[in-house]
Amino acid sequence: MILQKTLAKSPRLEAWMELLELASGLFLLGFLQFHLFNVSSIILGPAYFDHDHNWMVYTGIPLVVLAIGVHGVVAMRKAPWQFQEARIFLQHSKRLAHLDTWAWLVQIITGFLVLILAAIHIFSVLHNWPIEAVKSTARVQGGYFSFLMLLLLVAEIHAMVGLYRIMVKWSWYKRQKFTPYLVYSTMFFVGLGFITLLVFYFRSLPKGLS
Amino acid sequence: MKWSDAHISEVLVIGAGLAGERVAIEAALNGHEVTILSLVPPRRSHSTAAQGGMQASLGNVAMGYGDNPDIHFEDTVKGSDWGCDQEVARLFVELAPVAVRQMSHWGVPWSRVVAGKKTLPDGTEIEDLAEKAGLIAQRQFGGTAKWRTCFAADGTGHVLQYAMDSVVTKLGVTIHDRMEAIRLIHNGQTCYGAVALCLRTGTLRPYLAKAVVIATGGYGRIYGTSTNAVINEGTGMGLALDTGVVPLGNMEAVQFHPTGIVPANILVTEGCRGDGGYLLDKNLHRFMLDYEPVKKEVASRDVVSRWMLHHIHRGFGVDSPYGPHLWLDIRHLGAEHICTNLREVQTICKNFLGCDPTESLIAVRPTQHYSMGGVRTNRDGGAYGLKGLFAAGEAACWDLHGFNRLGGNSLAETIVAGMVVGEKVADFAREQSLSFPFALVVEAVAAQQQRLDDLRSHLGGSEDVFALRRRMEETLLDKVGIFRTGPALTEAVATLEDLYQRAANLRLRSSGIGPNPELFAALRLPGMLRLALCISQGALQRTESRGSHYREDYPKRDDENWLTRTLAYWPPGAEMPELKYEPVNITTLPPGSRGYGEMAITGD
Amino acid sequence: MAERLLTFDIFRYNPATPEIPPRMQEFQLEETVGMSLFIALNRIREEQDPSLMFDFVCRAAVCGSCGMLINGRPGLACKTLTQDLGEKITLMPLPVFKLVGDLSVDTGVWFRYLNVRTEAWIHTDQVFDPKGLEERMDNPTAHRIYEAERCIECGCCIGACATANMREDFIGAAFLNRIARFLIDPRDERPAAHIFEVVGTDEGVFGCIGLMACDDLCPMEIPLQGQLAYVRRKMALVALRGK
């Protein structure tokens, strides 16, 4: 027995952390795709985009901010924080030349990027409240196109690699079986997001707002 | 050397294979403090390589109904060509079922009986009864009247060793791996322990104990091409021989397995033939039908190997860059059977031959496989000539196998002998008090240290370890193989004698510092050559054919003159072994016909 | 096949001579038909440098002695054929395990320690009856246990695992698979909660981040992804049930 370790040990803490990672990841994943579908309603026209969804936004945004906070903490707990660990991890990944191992680095980097980009994104939306097709169009055309494209890519990659990891860690299915479907869905979501952005970009704005 | 350098326990087991670990368990269960030495971590011992199975007369499967220890006894004695000790064989067949069931209790996932009707490859309909469902399943092996070989899919030895080692771990038995015993400490009457060489550092350490057990497995590697692991160099038997007072029994009895793959010399299990595989020649003709119309491919190993080589000699072998070979055909057993019960075979073919046995033939040839001979012991496992020294497993000549071992009897032997000998060791250690003659220990360590120092200082002659070793391997393979003749054996003995003298003048090419493989090889070589000489000399003197020992110039078994066991001694400083003979113990089954291998091999 | 001249770049270090630092050393060897790394390394030892340390036992891919990094990836040297590799072959010892010398590492002590820590043996109150029949088991269950029991403790999954490389305490795929073996086995009477203490932690299954190098590189092709997920679900259930 080693005193400090034994005292610090809480029997189920580590299991709970893992479950929290799973839950927050799944929740954010659900939110992300749901959000994307909502936004993509612009493809059908502003009427579909602008219908009343305040209740969702008012509960959703705080929840998402909370979830990102929780998820960020629990998911980042295993990252190679120490310099030596990071070096070991990098050298190991290089030697091994193994896609899944590199994917973890991608996950950590995209996670960080999402944190920053999403913060900016949420801030810019809140700053110009409420959400309306016109305002969004103005934002996209006013220089946010590439920013949102980057966020879309980074968030989708992070989320779908995350989903892959969850399936690998928890599911009954062989990863060789489900990987192609995940790749197709990622392409679908990125494509949908891209088209949505294009629609925003090429929509004509009422005078005075551009 | 200081006293504090010595490792002291009550029982010292040299070898962590199935036999060694089973002895250790029995001694530990009897309250003794046990230490095991091994060249490698226990789970890497060669026992793990056994794929086929373990014999015990459970009579659980349709083709085994009615089986009992008596029939197992008869098969074993016939298999041994009446060379075995019948009292030992009797003891063994009674205990084998207990051993199998105990291993199940300890966690071995034996394959189990599935009830229902089945059709064998030859068209026979059989039915496994519902009342036997879930009991341990059994398959056919060569030379047996009933299906008796218990198995765990394709990795019987592996799961047995893992289960055994899990019990050893549970009991907290001390294990020092990468520790090679290189000399016994004894005074000509009593054994006090062993000097061991640490293979991590190249340093020496004495291990002292009341009882010492040799369970070091076989010596296949002195033949070079062998199915054995590369650590099977016979160093354990060498320990006993070097004492000068302990004899090795029946060293000329060397088993060749019919199906070593060409060219990697890796064994594919007897289960292939037991389950219905065929042997084919270059015309894809099933030649065993001609030689053994009744037993066909499942006659005993010595017989099948002999016919195979004979058939090759007659010009029916398949030519290859690695010499002629024959084919093993298991395609007709079906992909499902091959992928479950013979998966290891499939993997081996894939990895080492680049072929798939569900679709193609497997190139095979008889390959050195098993040593029936070993440290001669009495029924209790006590070595002849030295108090406190015991032996078990393949390293021992307990004499269950005589001149030919049946497939599946060896795994069973390691465990049964482990139980029996372990108990005797425990009894012995209980009666003995712990005391060691200090001077003897110091002297033994110093002598070994001198050997190390001499080699490391490069003072010796000019002989190269690997070159001499290669020569020994070739000699044994060419001249002391399946077919033996007086002139070839005489030559072999002369060559080996010469090599033995040259081995006194080894010179290392490397520094020899630390865990140096060349140094280790140099230390082992003289002992290996002594074994080689015991084998060749024994084979030369035995002017008859019995079991695996086949003399072309004396093709008949000669019970009048040779119903004996060879005992090879190596008196200190001698150049050659001294052979003595003792009668074989016959209790209930007098010598007779084996029912296979009768047809004379003619030189056409 | 064209005769190739192979170049081996081999990690060298002898702990008995610490004054010579770890280094890579080149050896050249003419390739022969069907050459495996077992054959190649032995030839290098016998013909070029007899002090070269490496481990082989069964040389048939069943004992697990010869795990090493072959061009950076863990694998069994005895079953690796040179024809499947390029002309330049880099060999290094497995990481994580203590180095014995050159390509040889001490997997034995590591595995024994974890076998003790995870109490990897059958726990039962039943007493063996030498006169009785064996307890029955259905064949599919026996096969499922066997599937997990096939692990040869070669350490390739450990060497391949980023977590095991970074964190010393992590028990790795080999032991998570071993735990699965005992969870499946009806003869082991341990309650899952008992196993949870060792395995339901970050040193155990929750330390695994699912990088699956173990699953990709296991020489025995044990379905490690499935085995690990099985243990993870079991352990999560224990945590959720609070018992």
Ligand SMILES: Cc1cc2nc3c(=O)[nH]c(=O)nc-3n(C[C@H](O)[C@H](O)[C@H](O)COP(=O)(O)OP(=O)(O)OC[C@H]3O[C@@H](n4cnc5c(N)ncnc54)[C@H](O)[C@@H]3O)c2cc1C
């Ligand atoms: C490929 C193959 C397949 C086989 N298949 C079957 C089968 O299907 N059925 C069957 O019944 N039999 C089979 N056999 C035979 C059987 O596996 C062996 O005879 C048996 O396992 C030997 O067990 P053992 O415990 O005596 O020795 P081993 O398992 O060989 O163990 C020897 C131990 O001694 C140690 N050791 C050796 N020398 C020293 C030393 N000097 N100092 C310290 N330690 C030392 C080693 O490290 C090792 O731990 C097969 C054999 C081979 C080669």
Ligand code: HEM
């Ligand atoms: C749109 C928002 C996000 C979504 C949809 C999302 C989704 C996921 C998912 C599903 C996982 C897999 C969880 C698991 O393996 O159990 C994951 C892992 C991860 N996430 Fe996120 N995440 C998001 C935001 C973030 C943010 C903001 C960060 C950083 C602060 C982050 C950092 C990580 C890290 C480091 C991992 C890897 C954890 C591991 O494998 O151990 N994520 N994410």
Ligand code: FES
């Ligand atoms: S030597 Fe046994 S696995 Fe390679």
